[in-house]
Amino acid sequence: MSKQAREKTVAFVGLGQMGGPMAENLLKKGHAVVVYDIDKRKVSRFVELGAQAATGPADAARQACVLISMVDTTAQMEEVIAGPDGFIQAAQAGDVVISMSTIDLMALRRLHPKLMQKGVELLDSPVTGMEKGAKEGVLNAYVGGDAAALEKVRPVLASMATKITHFGAIGQGLAMKLINNMLFQVNRVLIMEGLALGAKAGLDPQQMFETISGTTGNSVAFQYSAPRILNREFDGIRMDITFKDVELQTQLAKSLGMPMFMANTALQVYQMARAKGLGNKDAVSAIQMYEEWTSVPVEARKK
Template sequence: MSKQAREQTVAFVGLGMMGGPMAENLLKKGHPLVVYDIDKAKVRRFVELGALGATGPADAARQAGIVISMVDTTAQAEEVIAGSDGFIQTGQSGDVVISMGTIDLMALRRLHPKLAAKGVELLDSPVTGMEKGAKEGTLNAYVGGDAAALEKVRPVLQSMATKITHFGAIGQGLAMKLINNMLFQVNRVLIIEGLALGAKAGLDPQQMFETISGTTGNSVAFQYSAPRILNREFDGIRMDITFKDVELQTQLAKSLGMPMFMANTALQVYQMARAQGLGDKDGVAVVQMYEQWTGVPVEGRK
């Protein structure tokens, strides 16, 4: 592969619920793409779509000048980026690594100098917009890191996101993402408590939803969560991922010496739900735990 071809190629590691559609949009926009995922069936599917398959993160980075990590956890990101088979092993001076998963920003900042020593720039660019935005290419990208590196990869990010905001130094994009997630994930617990309380008091959950939709209690979180609760739609973003996010929020506060009341309480609610076997369900499935406590279902009209 020529140097110019490598510089124009994008490597994408992590083809899950969000990463898969994001990588597809890169292909649709004409970016030469190399992919890797521990699920070999996902890699084969992308090869059929026109991408090149890699044998691991290092192999993916060997073939691309822009390298994306879209994995679930901090440990996975550290292994993909700086592990024994990570990007760092084959990255070249001038490359840009973009960490797009929601991970520990302190861990990400520790990776930054390791890559910099090889002349590789690191950006954090977590995204919001859920699976729908990933499929439609309408995500919001929250970027931290060097401004010049951002401009270099902007066309790649624009293939996946319609709004790209630079928040400053490395880790600042993650900080913004964690706060945005906190406002949604903590609010969802309160929404469930409110609906469960109303149902226990004898109110019709469907009528509650219709009423709150036109009042000061309404929110984006309410419009996402309440219909799913009423319709018993518990598939979606796994509660294990939600728990991971809220844990990161509380860890960040701890590292900064800041008390956190509501997020820590929500963390325990999600943990209780996971302990009851709901970890693979969307966070709205927490309502099932409240229904056990109240003895009253929170359902829409039949």
């Protein structure tokens, strides 16, 4: 591959629930894209859409100068960026690595100097907007890292996100994302408890939803969670991902010497639900535990 072609190519590793639509938007916006995922079926689909296939992260880095990691866990991020077949093995001076996963910011910061030794910049750019925002290309990107590096890759990020905010040094974008997720994920536990309590007290959960939607108890989390609970729609943001995020929130607080009460409690609720085999279901499926405890279903009353 020529140097000029490489400079115009974006590598994207991780074609999952969020990463797939994000990579697709890069193609739609005219970027040359090389992709890799452990699921070969996903790679094949992207080849049909016009992307090039890589044999691994290092091979992807040989073909592109903007290198994106969008995987589930911290361990996966470390493997993709700095593993034996990671970006670092083939990245060149001037390249920019963008970690878009919600992972441990301390682990990401430890990778920063390793990449800088090769002249490779590292940015964290986790996103909010869920799968719907990923498909529509209207995500919010929370960026940490060098401002000049951000400007270099801004056109790439703008193909996936409509709002790009720079929060400061490496890891600051992740800190903002974790806090935003915490407010949503802890709130969901309280929503489940409130609906279960109301159902146990004899209230119609559908009427509760309609009432709360117009009161101070309303929130984005409520509008996401309550309809899914009432309609028994338990496919969505996997419980395992939610648990991972809340665990990262509590770990960050621990590393900073800060007490955390509500997030630690929510963590245990999600862990109990995972222990019941709900790890692959949306986190609101934990309502089933409350229904067992109260012996009352949280669903609209039949007229």
